Amino acid sequence: MLPEFSPHVSDLAPGRGALRPARSWLHSDAKSLSLNGSWRFRLSATASAAEDFAADGFDDNAWDSIPVPAHWVLEGDGAYGRPIYTNIQFPFPIDPPYVPDENPTGDYRRTFDVPADWSDAERVVLRFDGVESLFRVWVNGTEIGGASGSRLAHEFDVTSAVRPGENVVAVRVHQWSAASYVEDQDQWWLPGIFRDVTLTARPAGGMEDVWLRTGFDDGRGRVEAEVTASATAFPVTLRIPELGVEQVWATPDDVAPVDIAEVEPWSAESPRLYDATVSTAAETVTLRVGFRTVEIRGDQFLVNGRRVVFHGVNRHETHPERGRVFDEEHAREDLALMKRFNVNAIRTSHYPPHPRLLDLADELGFWVILECDLETHGFGKVDWIGNPSDDPAWREAYLDRIERTVERDKNHPSIVIWSLGNEAGTGSNLAAMSAWVHTRDAERPVHYEGDYTGEYTDIYSRMYASVLETEQIGTDGSRAPLLNCTPSQGARQRTRPFLLCEYAHAMGNGPGAFDQYEALVRQHPRLHGGFVWEWRDHGILTTTPDGTPYYAYGGDFGEVVHDGNFVMDGMVLSDDVPTPSLHEFKAVVAPVHFAFDGDKVAITNLRHTTDTSDLRFHWRVEHDGLAVASGELEVPFVAAGDSGRVSLPSVAVSPDAETWLTIDAVLATGTAWAPEGHVVATTQLDRSVRRPVPGGRGRFAWQPGDGTLTLGVAEFVGGSLVRLGERAVAGPRLELFRAPTDNDKGAWGEVDESDASVSGVSNAELWYRDGLDRLTSRRVSVEQSADALRTVDKVSAADSALSVLVESVWSRAADGEVELRVEIQPSHGWETVWPRIGVRFDLPDGTAPVDGAEWFGLGPLESYPDSVRAARTGRFSATIGDLSVDYARPQETGHRSELRRLDLTSGNAEVLRIEALPDTHGRRPGFTLSRHTPQEIARAGHPYELPESTTSRLFVDAAQHGLGSRACGPDVWPEFALRPEARTIRLRITAPE
Structure with a gap:
């Protein structure tokens, strides 16, 4: 008789009843039956509904049907409740282990037939690979048991409850339980x-x-088998046909390591797998074996004796329509996309993924940190009072979670580190978990970021450390204090490998500074890279009442407690589109590095294992973005960690155009994740003839005037531009505001966390305080000559004495062109960074809207001061829609830097041609083309909230503020911060006839 099950689902025990011990997820030829499919379903508002539904003869005809696997809140078009998003907050009172009586509870039923040939089975096992959050199981009216641990596997012995023919399984699932904490x-x-x-x-x-542990040493392999079976199951045979291994163990005592003279190692770059079987007379288990040795030597983390650098991502399981339900095709493409963007590592935040994902990681090649299903972050809001991590009453639950994590996935060569969990404070239960792992699997190190002093883990790990702090961690002899460490503890942590388990928070437009972190990793061997937060947005595809689709985030389902769009923080959008940040990441962490020296280029192979024999090196020469020559470099194979120097091709330098040499390292043949010709790394070299920097102002005989005149293609009335060629145009007007990015709105931390004066205040708040979004202007003067027009405007905001003086000089140029020079001069007293320094032109649609652009400059994607490595100089084109990124919350997007020439188009017709001239420092402006003003974008919470527009907006910016990662990380590095300063914009404009 089972004990009374708490109606308040407050039991701390992780399981009860006929729950089997944790074991590997194995591919076995044992007979099995999938119970996926249509189940009968009923939802109750509380956890205490009658349990008669589990009876064998219960009539469930009035119930609904629901698919399994599925989340009930994503089924029934809202009939079964709605999703809730929180980051740290608990969506229920913090009163552990209790949860509210209002506890949505789903009852499931289905029938299944047990085949007649199962009668000789020794045991019948019912397995659940994932149920959120606590569930109970009945078979044919008999309660079997229950368990918690939503992302963990649970098996129940149902041998005595099943019968030949038709059976009924019933499951009760509670949304909230003690496990939710x-x-x-x-x-x-x-x-x-x-x-x-x-x-x-x-x-x-x-x-x-079965556990096949492997090792690799100087070309030799070893297999240490652990076979859990009764003595009567022997003999057991291990076969690895490709290696000629056929080892028979007659008894359990005979099981011993198998040494193999010659094997190829497994690594994330060369994921060599061997098919293996372990067999008894009754069962065969199939595995894929990869030979590799993991070790920590001093402050180095090594695989097969070589230092590993993690260019990783944190990966939640998320699908815009299915939630955390596993879609293998989607997951395979997800991992292939990672490989194409030079991602080599995955942290399974913050729980074990579906086990098939790890098969894919073994096959495609990733270093994996496998994380336990554990986080108690909400207790941080109450100073960690009541945190289960240090409460002995929760010890069994904690140990059960790590045991089920390790046992399920221990056979995967891709897993090189076990992680105890995430943001769960610290305490004796975490230490106990670590001790268990060290005993069970002595080879793989243990990770947990919250162990700041290194009391029970093997790797020093931090999240969102600034560039400066990361440098201090990596520098030998540094005495800079480390977070929560005494000097002696800090010294000890600097003797260990360091990784950033989370960094470069990729929320919205950003982050910046990938290259700064990567430079430190290359400079300091103790630093082993990190894992970007995070891989993809978690948007749930839904529609507005009028049927407009969009990707929902926190609060969109009416949650009382939520964390808004903080769940939209990935380098891949919810619709699988890579963001510019992912392109930037790919460029920064590229496994091949180029360094030019005269007529030579040094090619460094930064890989862990493989040489460059899988790559070809293509080059091309462009004059003002137009290709004039191309070929292939003859590059000898470069071993991992080595460099080679080759001569550059002879380049014909144009005296009148910019000359650029581009080299691409491309795949010589297709792989499982990319086709032949896929670009792995690229670089450019400017071979242009140096030209003099343009001089100062022109000289004109200014006279007062009414400002009504025509200069080339420009027409003015009352000193204001009204037309360029046949196109109505208004502007230029000063624009200092941009629609705040998520990082602009963030107030997480300063660059070095030393400036307390702005702690907790976002840049966006300061911009709104200073009125940058509501600037007004006063015309100070209008002057003109026969060939020029000069206006001076004073721009400021209500209730502010701060101002900006804007002088615009239009002058006639050759062949109908007109030249514009804008001088922007801020007054004294501006204290904050500015989002941009630029001007805006409004182009009403008329009969033919401006709907695209062709340009020569940096592209093809957007770029900002601290996120520009993925950009290259060339000629590009895009529609106005494709020039921006559809972030889940509209924000600043679309800036292209280093503009030389811009052709605005309507359909296929050129409307305006703009040449951007460098200022006296050689700096060129960038441009943005949008259908909305920054103010309209800033007011919208979702793309569908943007207003209909009848005007295209062209922004020409002398400078933009960097991106940073302050939504959850450090602010923009000072080098890329835009301080109020005088700037000049020079343009030459013409309109085709």
Whole structure:
């Protein structure tokens, strides 16, 4: 008789009843039956509904049907509740282990047939791979048991409950339970049976578990087998056909390591796998074996004796329509996309993924930090009072979670580090988890960021450390204090490998400074790279009442407690489109580095394992963005970690155009993740003839005037531009405001966390305070000559004495062109950074809207001062829609830097041609073309909230503020921060006839 099950689902025990010990997720030929499919379903508002539904003869005809696996809040078009998003906050009172009586509870039922040939099974096991958050199971009216641990596998022995022929399984799932307090993991709360349900007939003489541990040393391999089986199951045979291995162990005592004279190692770059089987007379288990050795030597993390650099991402399981339900095709493409963008590592934040994902990681090649299903972040809001991590009453639950994590996935060569969890404070239960892992798997190191002093983990890990702090961690002999460490503890942490388990928070437009972190990793061997937060946005595809689709974030489903769009913080948008930040990441961490020296180029192979034999090096020469020559460099194969120097091709330098040499390292043949010719790394060299920097102002005989005149293609009335050629145009007007990015709105930290004066105040708040979004102007003067017009405007905001003086000089140029020079001079007293320094032109649609651009400058994607490595100099074109990124919350987007020439188009017709001239310092402006003003964009919470527009807006910016990662990380580095300063913009404009 099972004990009374708490109606308040407050039990701390991780499982009860006929729950089996944790074991590997194995590919076995044992008979099995998938119970995925259509189940009968009923939702109750509380956890205490009658349990008669589990009875064998219960009539469920009045119930709904629901698919399994699925989350019930994503089914039924809202009939079963709605998703809830929180980052840190608990969506219920903090009163552990209790949860509210209002506790959505789903009851599931389905029938299944047990085949007649299962009668000889030694045991019948019912397996659940993922149920959120706590569930109970009945078979044919008999309660079998219950368990918690939403992203963990649970198996129940149902041998005595099943019968030949038709059977009934019933499951009750509670959305909230005591376990919810340790699953506060910065994602949607999505209840239900969301992973596979399987029934298996375990054969007499089969194997309960198999673990093939491997090692690699100087070309030799070793397999250490752990076979969990009764003595009567022996003999057991290990076969690795490709290596000629056929080892028979007659008894359990005979099981011993198998040494292999010659094997190819497994690595993330060369994921060499060998098919292996472990067999008894009754069962065969199939595995894929990769040979590699993991070790920490001093402050170095090594695989197969070589230092590993993690160019990683944090990956939640998320799908815009299915939530955390696994979609293998989608997951495979996700990982292939990572490979194409030079991602080599995955941290499974903050729980074990579907086990098939790890098969894909083994196959495609990733270094994996496998994280336990654990986070208690919400307790941080109450100073960690009541945190389960240091409460002995929760010890069993913590140990069960790490045991189920390690045991399920221990056979995967891709897993090189175990992680205890995330943001769960610290305490004795975490230390106990670490001790268990060290005992069970002595090879793989243990990671947990919250162990700041290194009391029970093997790797020093931090999240969102600034560039300066990261440098201090990596520098030998540094005595700079480390977070929460005494000097002696800090000294000890500097003797260990360091990684950034989270950095470069990729929320919205950003982050900046990838290249600064990467430079430190290359400079300081102790620094082993990091994992960008995070891989993709978690948007849920939904529609407005009028049917407009959009990707929902926190608050869009009416949640009382939520964290808004903080769940939209990935380098891939919810619709699978890579953001510019992912392109920037790819460029910065490229595994091949180029360094030019005269007529030579040094090519450095930064890979861990493989040489460059899989690459070809293509070059091309362009004059003002037009190709004039191309070819292939003859590059000898460069071993991992080595460099080679080759001669550059002879380049014909144009006296009248910019000359650029581009080199691309491309795949010589296709792979499982990219086609032949895929660009792995690229670089450019400017071979242009140096030209003199333009001089100062022109000289004109100014006279007062009414400002009504025509200069080339420009027509003015009352000193204001009204037309360029046949196109109505208004401007230029000063623009200092940009629609705040998520990082602009963030107030997380300063660059070095030393400036307390702005702590907790975002840049966006300061911009609104200073009125940058509501500037007004006063015309100071209008002067003109026969060939020029000069206006001076004073621009300021209401309730502010701060101002900016803007002098605009239009002058006639040759062949109908007109030249514009804008001098921008701020008054004294501006204290904050500015988002931009530029001007705006408004181009009403008329009969033919401006809907595209062709340009010569940096592209093809947007770029900002601290995110420009992915940009290259060339000629590009795009529609006005493609020039911006559809971030889930509209914000600043679309800036292209280093503009030389811009052709605005309507359809296929050129409307205006603008040449951007450098200022006296050689600096060129950038441009943005949009259908909206920054103010309109800033007011919209979703793309569908942007107003209909009848005007295209052209922004020409002398400078833009950097991006940073202050939504959850450090602010823009000073080098890329835009301080109020005088700037000049020079343009030459013509309109085709």
